[in-house]
Amino acid sequence: MPVAKKIQASIEKSSWIRKMFEEGMVRKAKYGAENVFDFSIGNPNLEPPAKFKEVLRDLAADTTAGIHGYMPNAGHLEARKAVAEYLSKHNRQAFGPDDIVMTVGAGGGLNVVLKTILNPGDEVIIPSPYFVEYNFYLDNHQGVPKLVSTRPDFSLDFDAIERAISEKTKAVLIDSPNNPTGKVYSKQDLDTLGNLLAAYSRKRGEPIYLVSDEPYRKIVYDGIAVPSVFDAYPETFVITSFSKDLSLPGERIGYAAVHPAISDKKSVMGGMILCNRVLGYVNAPSFMQRAVSKLLEESVDISLYQKKRDMLCNGLADCGYEFTKPGGAFYLFPKTPIPDDVAFVSALQEENILAVPGSGFYGPGHMRIAYCVDDRTIEKAMPGFERVIKKYKKG
Amino acid sequence: MPVAKKIQASIEKSSWIRKMFEEGMVRKAKYGAENVFDFSIGNPNLEPPAKFKEVLRDLAADTTAGIHGYMPNAGHLEARKAVAEYLSKHNRQAFGPDDIVMTVGAGGGLNVVLKTILNPGDEVIIPSPYFVEYNFYLDNHQGVPKLVSTRPDFSLDFDAIERAISEKTKAVLIDSPNNPTGKVYSKQDLDTLGNLLAAYSRKRGEPIYLVSDEPYRKIVYDGIAVPSVFDAYPETFVITSFSKDLSLPGERIGYAAVHPAISDKKSVMGGMILCNRVLGYVNAPSFMQRAVSKLLEESVDISLYQKKRDMLCNGLADCGYEFTKPGGAFYLFPKTPIPDDVAFVSALQEENILAVPGSGFYGPGHMRIAYCVDDRTIEKAMPGFERVIKKYKKG
Numbered sequence: 149m150p151v152a153k154k155i156q157a158s159i160e161k162s163s164w165i166r167k168m169f170e171e172g173m174v175r176k177a178k179y180g181a182e183n184v185f186d187f188s189i190g191n192p193n194l195e196p197p198a199k200f201k202e203v204l205r206d207l208a209a210d211t212t213a214g215i216h217g218y219m220p221n222a223g224h225l226e227a228r229k230a231v232a233e234y235l236s237k238h239n240r241q242a243f244g245p246d247d248i249v250m251t252v253g254a255g256g257g258l259n260v261v262l263k264t265i266l267n268p269g270d271e272v273i274i275p276s277p278y279f280v281e282y283n284f285y286l287d288n289h290q291g292v293p294k295l296v297s298t299r300p301d302f303s304l305d306f307d308a309i310e311r312a313i314s315e316k317t318k319a320v321l322i323d324s325p326n327n328p329t330g331k332v333y334s335k336q337d338l339d340t341l342g343n344l345l346a347a348y349s350r351k352r353g354e355p356i357y358l359v360s361d362e363p364y365r366k367i368v369y370d371g372i373a374v375p376s377v378f379d380a381y382p383e384t385f386v387i388t389s390f391s392k393d394l395s396l397p398g399e400r401i402g403y404a405a406v407h408p409a410i411s412d413k414k415s416v417m418g419g420m421i422l423c424n425r426v427l428g429y430v431n432a433p434s435f436m437q438r439a440v441s442k443l444l445e446e447s448v449d450i451s452l453y454q455k456k457r458d459m460l461c462n463g464l465a466d467c468g469y470e471f472t473k474p475g476g477a478f479y480l481f482p483k484t485p486i487p488d489d490v491a492f493v494s495a496l497q498e499e500n501i502l503a504v505p506g507s508g509f510y511g512p513g514h515m516r517i518a519y520c521v522d523d524r525t526i527e528k529a530m531p532g533f534e535r536v537i538k539k540y541k542k543g
Numbered sequence: 544m545p546v547a548k549k550i551q552a553s554i555e556k557s558s559w560i561r562k563m564f565e566e567g568m569v570r571k572a573k574y575g576a577e578n579v580f581d582f583s584i585g586n587p588n589l590e591p592p593a594k595f596k597e598v599l600r601d602l603a604a605d606t607t608a609g610i611h612g613y614m615p616n617a618g619h620l621e622a623r624k625a626v627a628e629y630l631s632k633h634n635r636q637a638f639g640p641d642d643i644v645m646t647v648g649a650g651g652g653l654n655v656v657l658k659t660i661l662n663p664g665d666e667v668i669i670p671s672p673y674f675v676e677y678n679f680y681l682d683n684h685q686g687v688p689k690l691v692s693t694r695p696d697f698s699l700d701f702d703a704i705e706r707a708i709s710e711k712t713k714a715v716l717i718d719s720p721n722n723p724t725g726k727v728y729s730k731q732d733l734d735t736l737g738n739l740l741a742a743y744s745r746k747r748g749e750p751i752y753l754v755s756d757e758p759y760r761k762i763v764y765d766g767i768a769v770p771s772v773f774d775a776y777p778e779t780f781v782i783t784s785f786s787k788d789l790s791l792p793g794e795r796i797g798y799a800a801v802h803p804a805i806s807d808k809k810s811v812m813g814g815m816i817l818c819n820r821v822l823g824y825v826n827a828p829s830f831m832q833r834a835v836s837k838l839l840e841e842s843v844d845i846s847l848y849q850k851k852r853d854m855l856c857n858g859l860a861d862c863g864y865e866f867t868k869p870g871g872a873f874y875l876f877p878k879t880p881i882p883d884d885v886a887f888v889s890a891l892q893e894e895n896i897l898a899v900p901g902s903g904f905y906g907p908g909h910m911r912i913a914y915c916v917d918d919r920t921i922e923k924a925m926p927g928f929e930r931v932i933k934k935y936k937k938g
Contacts, residue, residue: 149749150660150749150810151810151814152658152660152661152665152684155658155659155817155818156810156814158821159810159814159817189613191613196611201603201606204603205603208596208599208600208602209603211596214590215793216591216790216793217586217790217793218584218586252825253825255824256823256824259822263547263550263683264546265547281820285821285823288658288683288823289547354545355545397825398610398611398613398614398826398828399611399830400647400824400825400826400827412545412546415545415546416545418554419546419551422550422554425676426553426676426680427654427822428647428648428650428651428652428653428655428680428822428824429824430648430792431793431795433793433794433795433796433828433830433831434794435828435830436828436830
């Protein structure tokens with residue numbers, strides 16, 4: 149076999165999101181893009197804020213020498229200072245630039261953190277349903293995912309987490325607001341998780357880390373604020389990107405931050421900076437580091453996503469779909485009216501509606517609807533959603 | 544231990560280039576930056592070409608919807624088309640956009656290719672001295688470096704390569720113009736290498752790949768042109784970046800291209816696109832993809848580097864240093880007058896001259912001088928170079 153065995157197997161499996169994407173291509177070619185209602189991918193449909201475009205123009209006109217050259221692998225000091233100041237304002241801790249590594253998006257940041265902490269065979273506990281790309285990220289560094297279920301409303305199940313802790317547990321990986329459920333974990337739940345991990349860390353004399361993937365932190369509704377993970381537990385890494393809140397997923401810019409009081413910080417930060425380099429990222433793209441450091445308090449107009457969520461939730465509730473109304477992100481994760489989510493999603497396809505089976509996120513009996521789309525798409529898809537549920541409810 | 548054992552070990556070892564960088568910081572603080580002659584790092588001192596700055600301004604003013612969003616993981620079709628057209632012009636093969644993956648620099652491209660092809664324990668033959676960062680890139684994917692020496696003029700030693708081929712050999716990894724030696728491999732040598740690999744590939748019924756890292760291809764002197772690696776062998780990957788020829792190392796933009804006739808192209812390309820995604824790069828930075836696709840025939844003024852090379856070579860030759868005059872890149876790899884290159888480089892440090900011991904590149908008894916620096920730095924360092932060699936030659 150010419151390519152690595154594992155890679156060949158992964159190509160053959162492909163991902164559900166990918167399959168839907170390809171199905172969508174075929175259907176768009178056949179029926180016209182405007183007649184296919186594509187809820188399959190989390191590609192924000194809102195344009196970056198006006199201020200981003202201003203900053204871009206200013207930076208493009210900047211002729212300072214060396215600004216496209218190498219910098220410390222952790223990133224521009226100015227960018228890290230800006231992030232540290234932002235985090236100090238929004239958490240109880242005082243962050244410095246040396247607590248931050250600028251990264252190639254959250255995908256880059258997660259790989260940097262996981263490579264830093266994982267020995268081969270180390271386990272990472274992940275509440276499911278979850279973003280299955282994490283499986284690849286763990287496998288890149290020979291880590292092992294240990295899935296634990298969440299409660300019916302997708303909140304954390306502490307008994308399940310406690311049962312999953314073993315000698316090999318290196319970290320718990322959470323994502324709030326969650327992809328695919330939109331769940332935002334409460335402050336109380338984060339505190340409980342922090343206390344649980346602190347107790348086990350003390351017992352073993354070595355930290356179990358909390359790794360928090362937070363690209364949707366700013367995308368929350370109904371006045372909800374995502375509680376600080378740093379405030380809940382000191383042995384914490386937060387990874388985020390500007391992909392969703394500034395609508396820049398193609399630009400690959402984000403950062404990883406550590407709690408200022410994390411144990412053995414020198415090794416941890418030294419490891420992260422080394423891993424950022426040796427994984428081939430070297431550093432986060434310079435131009436975008438400079439851009440986002442001027443935009444830390446900015447975001448797209450979140451009320452527009454809230455409007456989409458409400459249109460979708462109201463429409464689907466009227467048709468008889470059941471779901472937990474999400475507090476954040478731009479995903480809805482309704483129950484499929486039949487247990488076979490793959491069959492149900494196929495039936496939606498016949499109406500040119502593209503969703504992703506919940507099984508693709510280890511959440512069978514559900515489907516993910518990414519509603520970061522035109523309002524019109526939500527509106528026009530509704531009759532199809534209704535016809536399909538009626539077909540199954542009748543039976 | 545909080546961080547992974549391997550990472551802890553790597554932090555403690557650090558790299559020679561890094562050590563020199565840190566020594567440089569200390570000396571610059573103590574003696575003033577203008578009195579420290581830093582030849583330790585390949586950070587191009589020339590600014591990007593004027594046309595790059597024009598293109599950047601145009602792109603920053605572009606308000607097309609979705610241009611900062613996700614695209615296929617392989618990169619923008621327009622960027623891949625432009626690269627394919629460029630490669631078709633400069634090689635004998637006809638490339639298409641599906642032969643190209645846009646990458647996060649050459650570091651990203653190399654990791655994508657290596658993850659695509661390497662099973663754990665697979666060996667990669669590397670002629671030394673070489674860019675030791677390759678060790679990390681191989682280790683990321685559980686590959687094993689098999690070093691082979693080059694001839695005294697740093698050209699390929701085919702007997703050594705042939706002796707190194709085993710059942711586990713998956714690829715030969717070359718870099719021409721070479722870092723750290725500046726060597727450009729001849730067309731005849733590439734043809735010989737291609738024939739050798741073709742013979743072994745036929746024998747085993749499976750290709751041994753040629754992986755060619757070419758970030759310095761455009762940085763060549765005295766009318767030398769770097770021969771096409773694609774023309775020499777079909778089972779070939781070429782990885783490059785715009786870091787050196789457009790002076791954009793901080794922007795992390797490059798590409799990986801496969802020979803249009805590579806075996807099992809569907810698996811190979813599918814694997815590369817998957818690996819670009821799952822390694823957390825996702826895609827190369829969108830903005831820079833669009834920039835470089837308009838700048839494929841551009842480069843900084845190479846004659847300025849040639850002038851630096853000549854100043855350095857003439858100066859060092861006059862002092863009595865011995866070296867092979869490099870045909871490309873911006874590195875000189877002279878012999879150290881004593882076998883202990885670390886001791887010699889330390890003596891240069893006492894003159895505030897920072898070079899990197901050849902041992903750091905598996906080329907002991909040499910040192911690397913990165914001359915992508917101000918002309919003034921070369922000029923002012925020369926008396927120090929002379930004093931140090933005199934001290935040792937006298938002895």
